[in-house]
Amino acid sequence: MAALLVAGFVGLFSETALNIAFTELSQIFSVDATTIQWLATGYFLTLGILIPVTGILMQKFTTRQMFLTSVLLLLIGTILAAISPTFGFVLTGRVIQAAGLAINLPLTQNVIFAIYPPHKRGAAMGIMGLVMLAGPALGPTLAGLILDTLSWQWIFWLTTPFLLFSLIFGIKFLPNVNEVRNVSIDALSVILSTIGFGGIVYGFSVSGAGWTSAPVLGSIIVGLIAVILFAIRQMKMETPMLNLRAFKYPMFILGAVMSFITFFSMLSMLVILPMYMQMALVIAAFTTGLILLPGSLLNCVLAPTIGRLFDKYGPKAVITPGTILVAISYLIYAQFGTETALWMVVITHIVMMLGIGAVLASTQTNTLNSLPKQYYPDGIAITQTIQQVAGAVGIAVMVSLLSSKQGSYLATGSELPQAVAEGSSFVFTIALVLSVINFVLSLFMKKTVPADVKVTSPVKATELVQDRV
Template identity: 30%
Template sequence: MEKNRPGLIVSSLVIANFLGQLMQTMLNTALPRMMLDLGIDEGRAQWLITVYYLTAGITVPVAGFLIGRFTTRGLFFTSASAFAAGTLIAGISPDFILILCGRIIQGLGAGLLMPLFQTTILRVFPKGKIGSAMGLIGLVMGLAPALGPTLSGLVVQEHSWRILFYALLPVVIANLLLAAFSLQNVGERHREKLDYISILFSTTGFAGLLYGVNLAGDQRASRIWAGAAILSGILFIVLFIRRQLKLTAPLLDFKLFKNRSFSLASIIGVLLFIVMVGAELLIPLYVQNVRGLTPRESGLMLLPGALLLGCTSVISGKIYDRYGVRLVLRGGFTLIAGVSLLISLMLSQDSSILILAVLYVFLMVGIGFIMTPVTAYAMASVSPKMIAHASPMTISIRSLASSMGGVLLIAIMTITMNYSSFAFPVNMMQGFHAAFWSLTLVAIAGLGLSFNLKGL
């Protein structure tokens, strides 16, 4: 293996994961148009985004096992092909259910790609460059989701939202050709058997919990069914965790959380991703549904923040290598909490779009300064032999936090609107205020936890 050329080895993984992360949020700006074309409401439309997060999150634990069981190249071509197939299905499908199926297949491929990407990077880059290597991961995980709403806004203004899927296919195919020449097998393989009961418990648990929370935000849904789904989801998650603690080769090794530094970094990462996904979801909905901006205008409004998020993710990795984690995390969360508070206070039916765009830029800068260092800190806090377990664990909980965060925020917004005594747009503004105040509290919690990190 060409250890002196790690960038070439991971090039196809970088592109594939950028596309996978891009598709997480690319539908955010397109949702209003899709709702009109497909005849669905916000609750159903949200599932086109949520199911992608959920499927990816459920797949990641299995990916941790598969990375050790199969070759790097074999897993890459399988997952990238699944992503391509899901993209094609979603693009050509005529109704909501079939598009949802395409998104599920996309999520399966993306869920395998991200832990493979992160584990491969940690194996081919030297330890002294871990911050810079995490910066590359941060660039993908930060820039791509932030860029998604911008690109989709530019496209759906003049064209069908289906172009979002069609345009991706040639790039995916070209990247498969690149991987055929550049990607190499790294790491050792093992022969442990896959525990299918664990897969059943995790899939049922997380899907049930997410479905129940989504039902709770739907005024037409039965509260009994919603409560039953939430309780059953929690039950299966508990069963899943208990089983992992007993297995010699668990899908996710929860013993990692005995490490205080890893646990704190994981919680901070969860809070960070809730804020990022929430802002990327709520702001396009506000500017289009309340202010009447077009998808293109909405996308252009988010573009500067998306670009700066990518830049700061790379820069913060180098800062982490030199100065450590505490200073950059505290500064980043202070900025995020302050901006979230300002948005909560100033948001109204006639708020300045320019000021909101500037605040979004500062919010993305704060997120970019935290994303890479907190990931690098989490990976550096575990032993080398546990990296293969730490990577999928980190991605799993962040993916599930993203999906749960989106559903919870929409539920908070919808419940507030439904129980409001006012008509549109006042009731919708009350919903947005409730959601943004929730994001502010999440950011403040992250700031408080950053003071408990040990080390520099």
């Protein structure tokens, strides 16, 4: 697990760490703001294209083969980006990095569900939740510190030793835990998946050009049509690339919807909140990172405990309070203005990260627990795809709404800080509505037992599974 989680942390750290250096990189490589954004767009696009394919790959190749491929891709991409003489090389390195992360995330979840019995999965997924939150959250903070003292290349160089550790540790300790089957990869399914999920992510990622522009509307429409055709084909295949029959389990559907809302709100919040602090409160990028740091660190400390609480008391006891904390945080965010005290931002962000930490890993664990064992690779690929698409769509939609509202206030003669504060308040109000929906959905959450475990006596299902293990 150490080998997998360290590599996953580096990949997720890289997802957001470079964002803070975009202005500097734009000047260094003499490219405009739209072009430099491809360092983020390309990352999301690669994840959106490759993650749906991992479900079948995890059945076709061994755990060690998948692990070595993911870490080597992360390592090659990181080194290539660090030594890049031109923008094209940096972008290529980012795409290779994202390909490694696209394999690592589903693989890590699959290993957790293969080696941990159901009554211990909450704690294990809590650790993974720590990685999934800490990586993106700490990226801008640590990158800001690096840029203040070293060059931008060190954002990549400083992660290289961790990837080497992961590679060596994995070669020594990681066994094959999955069941390899002789399955074929359907070329048409891969093409439809690539066009579908790639088109949707791309369309939303370039929506800054305007929602009515031909590239945006065309990409989204073509993507949606391809996803529909992909789904129809999967339901008709005897051995589908992505088994969508996982959606016949109600708790899986509920968890998938809650995961979409959580990632839609969370990743957009991690973009909007720094923008608000830098433009409305007029504070430096590095200071912004420091303000967000306590919430991220506290979440890291409490993530294993939250996982154990899930194992002991079930999903509703953890997830429902988590959705309440998230809703309270967005309610407070929506009241922020140009005179908001920084200590208030720190405390609200701590509450927000605790709420997200309680919802994120617990929802994923309960969602996948509802499936039979043979559906785990497919369920993991589906949920990971949903999360990446939700993140890309959430950032695009929320930033677009912020810009639109900000422009409206500027047109009335408002100063930029006030306009940004009003726009941020509007966006946080929308996120509040989504968090309330998540709270209502959490009330229907039930503790799930793996669907292939049949309980024929009063003995707890988890004890039955433990006996079988």
